[in-house]
């Protein structure tokens with residue numbers, strides 16, 4: 696399969712769940728794809744694992760206030776993208792670990808919305824030297840926990856028996872996982888028509904300092920670079936795993 700055919704042939708998912716550590720992570724990774732799929736009729740949900748209450752350079756900020764602001768910003772961004780619902784799990788910002796409790800929280804949402812496609816951070820991306828980027832440990836933890844929630848915790852009927860017993864949440868096969876990583880993608884989504892929506896949704900996170908426009912991690916620069924690889928103006932890129 697060529698890279699170009701990945702764009703042309705990938706059908707729109709029916710139900711998508713993005714799992715990330717912080718408000719604004721998913722806009723950065725996949726905002727253009729989520730907006731495109733939502734406009735095409737997909738049900739798109741996001742799960743934000745931490746409250747993002749430490750996401751500031753200003754030591755005078757009250758974390759409780761920031762928690763509320765970031766939830767509001769996430770809801771506004773979700774409205775811009777056409778996301779159906781935002782789930783918040785409220786783990787501590789900066790101390791997320793892929794514990795069984797975190798995995799259970801993700802599995803609960805997966806078994807509730809029953810997505811065919813999951814988007815999350817690639818937990819193997821600890822850093823990216825060409826983009827001068829060190830990944831946040833919460834991002835790595837969220838990707839690792841999400842993968843464990845997909846398999847085996849949502850697939851296997853004997854895993855997390857309390858979800859079935861107490862909450863009537865049946866096991867669920869997730870067919871496709873899309874991992875965000877700056878390098879070695881095997882799947883592209885053409886976001887030429889939704890880049891401006893992605894940028895608008897990113898800008899809804901007004902409390903957050905963004906990468907400088909000349910940084911190699913700038914949202915438009917990355918979309919342009921992926922677009923060049925994919926043969927389109929702007930693209931998002933993923934490591935795509937279709938699970939048997």
Ligand SMILES: [Zn+2]
Nearest residue numbers: 716717720831
């Ligand atoms: Zn983040």
